[in-house]
Every structure is written in structure tokens, then in C-alpha cells.
Amino acid sequence: MALCLRYVNNKGKINERFLGIVHVKDTTALSLKSAIESLLMEYSLSLSRVRGQGYDGASNMRGEINGLKTLIMNETKQAYYIHCFAHQLQLTLVAVAKDNDDCIWLFDQLAILLNIIGVSCKRREMIREIQSQHILQALELGEIESGQGLNQEHGLGRPGDTRWGSHYKTVSNVTALYATIVKVLEKIGSNKINKDDRVKAITVMSTFESFEFVFMIHLMSEIFGITDKLCRALQKGDQDIVNAMTYVKLTKEGLQQMRDHGLEDFLHLVVCFCVKHDVEVPTMDDMYVPRGRSRRFFAKVSNLHRFRVEIFISVIDLQLQELNSRFDEENMELLICVSCLNPINSFAAFDMQKLLRLAELYPKEFPTNDMTMTALRHELQFYINDVRQDARFGDLKGIHELSMMLVETNKHTTYNLVYLLIRLALILPVATASVERVFSSMTYVKNKLRNSMGDQLLNDNLVTFLERDLFSRVSDDDVLERFQSMKTRRMLL
Template sequence: MPPAPPPPVPEKEPIYDINQLPLDPGERQSIANYPVNDQDAVRRAYIIKGPYQPDAHDFDNDSRKIGGKDRKFNPLWFYKYPWIEYSVKKEAAFCFVCYLFGKGRSKTSAFVDGGWNNWNRTDALDIHVGGVTSAHNAAQERYNLFMTPHGAIDDKIVKVDSEERRLYKMRLTYSLRCLRFLLQQGLAFRGHDESEESSNRGNFIELLKWLAANNEEVDKYVLKNAPYNCTLTSPDIQKEIIQCCAMETRDQIIKEIGDDHFTILADESSDVSHKEQLALCVRYIDKSGRPCERYLGIVHVDDTTSSSLKEAIQSLLVNNGLTMTQIRGQGYDGASNMKGKIKGLKTLIMKESPSAYYVHCFAHQLQLVLVAVAKDNDDCVWFFDRVSLLLNIVGSSCKRHRMIRDHQYDNVMKALQCGILESGSGLNQKMGLSRPGETRWGSHYKTVVNLIAMYPTIRDVLIALGLDTSARGDWPKIHTMVGVLESFDFIFNAHLMLDILGHTNELSECLQRKDQDILNAMSLVHLAKSKIQQMRSDGWVSFLQRVTIFCNKYGIQVPEMEHNYVPYGRSARFAPDQTNNDHFRREVYIGVIDKISQELDSRFDEVNMELLTCMAALNPADSFASFDANKIHRLAEFYPNEFSSSDLLRLDLQLETFIDDMRKDELFKGINNLVDLSVKLVETKRDKVYHWVYLLIKLVLLLPVATASVERIFSAMTFIKNKLRNKMGDSLLDHCLMTFIERDIFLKLSEEEIINTFMAIKRRRPDKKKK
């Protein structure tokens, strides 16, 4: 039996009823009076109904003209002017298309406003129509486009069926997939020679070729098998797809910020082509109540004056739909053009947003502390100068690097055989000697750690070089360095720097976390200070014992602490008359620690700021032991745009309920930082209940801690724009950085979203196949 026919599909009910619309000729109700969602339906209903054109018998049969002039409406005009609409009630004529689609002067014409009834002036009809650029013809064109939305000239000339559109989208999808892979890996797209005869046509085309070779469907429609001029592989198409990827990624960040407040983190640096670039990050609170730092953009600046940087930041924010008044914090390094009190960048921005408080990068300040100590103490200066000489000797050739690696390997193998070291995954990795830098946080600590860990290897290599006749030209420096390595002064200073830099390195790494809050950062600074003070008061005996054990292990002579001090490798003329105990304990050990403490107190002057003092009252540690309603009230006064006088009264009343609720609720037990408190408030919906308190917590979390996110941008910039890609333009660099740095957002984007954005940039259509 033949299959039963499918049931008839019921017709969809129209979304409007033409017969119920106010279509009385000449008295049409304005479409603007309808709701926005109904305007299109009403307009289409009017168009379908058409202009009111009565039959000829509806008019009087008496004479039309007197003395050659019309005395009433002539129904023959309907045939010559199909846009005419006649109102029997008003005895006037109207223009149907100008009423619906007219703009400017056509809206004030007599054919729209009040109606036209000057029948003896028949030339008024032609005058209303006017020339090609008249308002009536413009309204007529909009009417035609509304009735036939796919009536464009290119659609009329080239008929594009659904199958061709599907194949076009397929080729675009495969090009997008290849570019997404290259973007998230930070790889180049173009090749030096992309001709078909080339053996390497660049990463993008080669990846597309590989995809086609492993997928028959792809091979059937891409590259050579694609329609003429529609391979979607040209450099311009690649850049447009990359632009769309960056636009969608940045839109996700902007949507997450919305109309909320944020903090800016900025720094300037030059790229590989020696162009000054300003990188900008934003710090905001996401929907879960956690602070996030995201890359916003990079822009080329002609100079680094504060006014130029401010204009660049403002243009970048405006272009992304953000305003200067939303800024509630600033984070920069210590450059004068950034933190200047009169004409600095922070001052210029605070003029437009007074609550945009500036915080000097904590990690940068910590690095300045270590540099200041190293430059102020003679023994520290001598130690790092000897380390620099050692790095020059060892790193002068690849042969010496290989000698270091080979000796290190032999020493590790001997230690494993003797049972001194244990084998396992991640243990006994290769190490090298990297040169420390003032702008690379933690580089001094890494150099000292590797120096002590590789001490026997370094000494053996130097001794071997000191006996190698091919290195005779470096013998004076090598022999000097061997003596330095075997001196108690060098070993003592190396272990002292190891301890001090070790304590501060933990602080530096904690400060560079993206979700770190400023209160916790200040507590970490206090903790580092207390550790250093503990070293000063109780650490000397254990420290000296550890240095002595190291020296005895490698045959280094340990001086008697009661004997007079004789500096190694330096003239005793400039050394004071003192014992070894006075020099190593009082002058070096205690002197360096006191200098570190002094620098920490002076550089981290935010401790004494009233703003941060008030912030501490919100600290949830120890069941809100630091809670102080008066300080919190004072904290809210720092943000007058958010808290009016009436809002402050509501905040005072809300604080009493808030603190009682927090201390009684078991869910908030054990919370020790503001980030966890903010997240828990959102999870329990308390952010809606205690709106004013949560707003204060958000404002505190917005204050930046470090500019590590900006520094990571410059690291990514050197990876994206390298020597082989030094001609990359500023816009393409910005797009590639956005997708590379924020790849977690980029990978979540759907292909459909990117394709829709690509198609919306400009009108596109698939080309016909090659004949």
C-alpha cells in the first residue's frame, strides 16, 4: 500500500489583522504611536492594503473641468500616479509612499500633512514626484526595498541558490578553523611565496591543504576545486576573519563589564620594529564576584608624555563602548610620566574620574627594594659584580655552555649512583645561569639559586678553563673568578641573598596573581617584613652554621670570627678596622636586613594611606575581627559618585545586619580574604540583600595590586611580532594579541557567531563556478 499522505500543515496565524487596522483614507494613525515590535507589522499591513483608490463611479459624473481646469479630484490620476491615496471624508489626496517612508521635507509636504486639494494645479503632482534625487523618489525606493528585500541588483544579475550558499559557508568555515588554530598558537599565517609552484605556501594554506588531503569533503570544495575567485584564502579575507575573531572576543569582555566600574592597568614598551606601544588591561568584577584582569587593546603612541598616553587610553575606551567615568582605579609602574602629582597620567585621569585612585605596582616596588639594597651595600655591589663577571666568562661561547651541561650531568649521575639524590618525574632537571635584570621580577633569585645548586659544576668548569691553553686570553679573569668562588666572602653573600630573595620571591609571586586583592597583598607585605625581622633577631646562628657546612663540604676556609677582617680581592685600605664578626654579622647580615626593612616601609607607603586603613575594616579574617563601622562609613565617603548622603545612611543601617549575619552563618566561617567573601556573597544571593556593602567590596577589589598582566602582554607581543613578522600592522597585531592572550574566551566562541560577524562587515555573495 502506498504510504499515507502527510497531514496538511496548518497555516500560521498572521501576526496582525489588516481589517482591524485603522486604514481610513487620509486619517491613518501614525505608525510611531504603535509599540516598537508592532510597527513593522502595521507598516506591512498598510502596504499590503495599498493606497485607497475608489472606483470611477464613486465620483460625480458632472463635468471635470471648467475653462480647462479641474474642479474636483480626477480618478484618472490613479493610473498615472499609483501612489495617490484619496480621502472621501477630507476630499483630499495623499502620497502613500511618502507617508510610510518619507524623511525630511517629504514629511512636511501637503501630500502627507493635511492633504492636497488644489485640483486646478495639476502640475503639483509632477512637482511632488520631482527628479531622481527627490524625497518622493527616495521614499519610493525604500518602499520597493521593503517589499522586495532580495531585489538588489547583484541578486538580480546572479541567481544564488541555497546550495551555492551552503558551499560558500562551508569554505568559509574551513578557512576559519585553520585561522583559529593559528591564532590560538600565535603562529604566522602568510608565507614568503604563496604561489602554487611553491613548496611552502605559508602556515594557513599549508594547513588547509593538509586538511583537504585528510578529508574528501574538504578537498572537494576548497583551493583548486573552489569556484573562481571564491577560495576565501586571500590575505584580505584572512585579515577580515581575524578581525571578526578579535571583535567577538573583545565583545565578550565588554559585555561582562557592562555599565559596571573597572580599573585600568597600563604600561608602554617598544616592539621589535621599534614602535612605541601602549598596552591596556582592565580589571573588573565578574558575575561570580571574582576580580578578573583582561587584555583590552594595544595602541601605537608617537610619544610617552602623559597627555598623549591619556588620549590613547581614552580613545581605546571610547572605541570599545567604555567611558572614563567608569574608572575606579589605576595601576602603573613608577615612571614620572605615570605617577606625577601635577601632570602625571594618574592626575589627568583623576580630573575626569576623582575616585580613580592610583596604586603603584607592588611587584615593581618590591624589585626596586632589592635593587636599592644591592646598590647601597658595598658587599652586595661586589657580589653581584662578581656574578656578572662569572656570567660573562661562562656565557661567552656555546662550548662553555656545553661544558656546564656535561659536568652537571656527570655530577647528577654520580649523586644518583651514590644515593645522594633520588630519581623521579620532574627531579634533577637541567639548569643554567641566566643573567638577572632590574625589570625581570624574580630573576636575581633564580640566578642565585642556580649558582649555589651548580656550585661544584661551575667551579670544575672554571678550573678546566684555567688549564685550557685555547682560553689563555681569558686566564686572568678565569683565575680571578676561581679565587672568588673559593672565598668565604662570596659564599656568605650568596647564601644571604638566597635567604632574603627567597622570602621576597614568595611575596613577588603572590603579588602577580590576577585575582589578588589589595588587602591580602598588604598582609603578605607585612608577613615578608616579619620573616625578615625574624632573620635579624633569631636567624644568625643557624645561618652561619649553614654557610660553614657548605664551605667545609667544598674545602673553603672559614675565618675565625674573632680575628680581624681582611676583604678578599679588595684593598684593606678602604676597609674599617673590625673583626670578622663585626663585618659579617653587624655590617653585612644585619645591615642588609635593616636596609630591606627600611626600603619596604618607605616604598610601600600605601600602608599609611587613609583609604587602605579604612579598607582593612572589611577584612573577613578571624570572623571579621577588624570590622569597624566608622571606618567603613569613611571608606564609602571616598566614592561620592556611588554613595550620596542618603545612601550613607542606608549603608550604616545595613552594616549592623550584615555583620550579625556574617558572624552567625556557618557558610562564612573560615573566609580569610575579600575575594572569597565576594564569591560567597554572590553564591548565597547576599549581594542583592546587602547591596551597599557588596558595592564597597567590589570597589576595594577593583584596586590593582601589580601590573603583571601588562607585562605578560609585552611577552606575548614579542612572541607574536617577532623578527620574521616585524612588518605586522598595528591593527593586525592588536587582533592577534586579543585572540592569543584571551584564548580561554576565544575558544568558547561558536563558529556561527564569527561567521555572522564576518558576513555583516560588508555585503558578500558566492561567485559562480569557473567555466
């Protein structure tokens, strides 16, 4: 189990640091809680000082009765749990692929396609050669421009449910390499030596050149494109609650706009793609006939009803439903109160009553008595009048910039209660990207040559590898001096 700490330093900047890894015998909530406590105690840290916790969506973590977050909150009431936003988004994308029949069909066909054309180095090289020829022809015809960073080589990697953006990358690359893939399938289908792959290529080609496949892969590309910005933003270690909630809102609005008013433009995009690649476009008023699937499993409807209602609206509604349900956490009140600290547009979101309510959620920092609340109320009024008149606070983009500006202008001492509210808001974790990177880094640290290293050595190597920006400040002389002072030695190093 990996553990990262999120804190605000004395300059008002939010930081996430890797604390260490712990070997756990099982993944029960009690075992994980004991492991966290032991690691914190090792560094003289107390669980009572924790003001936020975030994990992925596993039931042993977020369980309401015996989950890890519940066990910790039973002891530390103010250690509010924020479900990892990035996992919420990734789970939403996976749910679409698993709960919708047409999405399942699409990704099954993509899996078969990747098995055929990505199974050997020869076929991947074939893709590169054909792709290069297409780019040269397009440059000669003036269809594309040349320049630095343009016309990069595309690959066909497999999508993974735990890798952010992998589904979007796969469908985008398949769409970009459509003409190339058709030629590769033609070559494989014409090769009579390898009969198994020849039959598979012919079968996949039939589906690959259907309007339904083109429609589905463009639809998933559009949906993933709308959600990709949110997905990438949540991987940033300095992301705060306000920015995260803003991206969630924009993502929902983008999907809703596409659902209500985007069908006509989307159909035009798909039809133009089909015309360019010689894919037959069905008449929308005709009855729907499935390609490569039995008619018994489909209702007798028109093509327009099939593609508009059963696919387009159905898939987007599933996305919106999942987004609304997964971001509707019990602590939404906490997030709404935190958003009132947002400095954008001259602190337009400022709401004194909600900020007073935010203070009530942290009784240890803000004792619920009339004196404390009265002092906070007066301080909030002076604070908002001051920062709105100060030009230095006019162009701030988030709570993290507000925190650093308060320290820079020394106003954090003048408005110490407000600054405490800001710090509490910043340490709430919105994503577990830092923890995920720990496990990704293990493949570099504990490789085949060093596979037998113990837990302590692995932990020490990971700390130096992940926090190398800190260790780069340590000179070699300091290391030698520390090592020399650990034990009396016969000679100096």
C-alpha cells in the same frame, strides 16, 4: 601603551581583561591621558566611571604635580591610584643591588662568572655533563633521593631588573651548581689555548672560593627567598588588596626575624657549605682581610663585626627601609579601610567605623548625607551578624571569595550597599602583571616574519592571543556567518 581593565562580573568574580594597545608619539603625561581617553571612548567607556588606576614607578605616571595619575584624579576624584606592588618589590631588590657596595661587588663577580662559563654552547654542555656526574655520585652515596620532579637540571641565566624572581633564580642556581662551576673554572684555567679566558677564570676562581663570596651569595639567596613568595603572589591577576598587604606584612616580619635572631643559624649554614666545598673559614675574632680588594677601602675591624654589622645587618636594614618607604603610600588609609572587609577568621578584621570611612571616600556611590550613612550603618550591622552565623561564609580566604559567595547566596541584593563596597575594593589594582604580559606576548605576535604589520592588526592579534579563553568559545560557524554578512559575496563560504 597597553591598557587592561579590572572589573567585577555579575557572578562576583574579579576579572582583568586586555582592552588594547595605543601608539603614542611621546610618553608625556598629557599624551598618555589623551591616548587612554580615546581608547575608552572607542568602546563607549567613560573615564568618569574609573575607580582605580595602577602603573609602574615611572615619574611621568606617578608624578604628584603633572603625572598621569594626577591628571586623571583631577577629573575623576575617585580614581584612586595604587602604585604597582610588584614593581615596588622589584625596585626594592634592585635598590639593594645598587646601593650596597657588597651587593654590587657580588653581582659584578656573578656577571664576570656568567660571561666566562656561559659564553659558549661547549661550556654550557660542560656544566650539564659535570652536573650529571655529581648527581649520579650523590645518588650512589645516598645523599639525595630520586623521584619524579627531583634533581632537575639547573641553568645559569642572567638576572634582569625587570624580570620577577630572576635574581633569586641566579643566586640559587649558582649555589646549587657551586661544585660544578669550580670544576668548569678549573678546566678553563688549565686550557692554555684561550689565554684571555684562562686568566679571567683564574681571577674569578680566587673570588669564587672565598668565604666572603659564599657568605654574600647565601645572604642574597635567603633575602630573595623571603621576598619571592610575595613577588610571585603579586603576579596573579585575581590578587586583591587584603592578600597583598598580608604578604607584605609577612615579608617584613620574616626579614626582621632574620635580622634579630637569624645570624647564628645563617653562619652555621655558610660554614657547613664552606666545609663541604673546601672553602677556608676565617676565625671571627681575627681582623678582617679583604679578598681581591685593597685594604685601604675597609675599616680595621674583626671578621665578626664585618660580616655581622657591615654586611648581614646592613643589607637587611636596607631591604626593610626600602619596603617601609615604598609601601608607605598616601592612600594607605584606603588600604587599611579595605582590609576591614577581610572574611578570614570569622571576619575578625571587621570595623564599622573604618568601613563607613571607606564609603566616604566614594561620594558618587555613597552621597555624604545622613540618610545614606545611616542606611549603610544599619546594613553593615545586619550583614556582619548574618555572615558570622552562616556556615557558608566560615572558610572564605579573601575578598574575592566573599564577593562570589554573596552572589551565590543571593545576599548581594539584600546587602547591596555592602556589596558595592566590596566591588570597589576588588577593582583597585595591586599589580600591573597583566599589562606586563602584553609586552611579553608581542614577541610572539609581531615576530620577524610579521614585523611590518600595522598597529590595528597588531592590536587585533594581541586581543585574540591574550584573551584566547574567551575566543575559544566562539565557533567557526559564527565567524563565517559574521564574515559573510559583512559584504554581499558571490558564493557562500
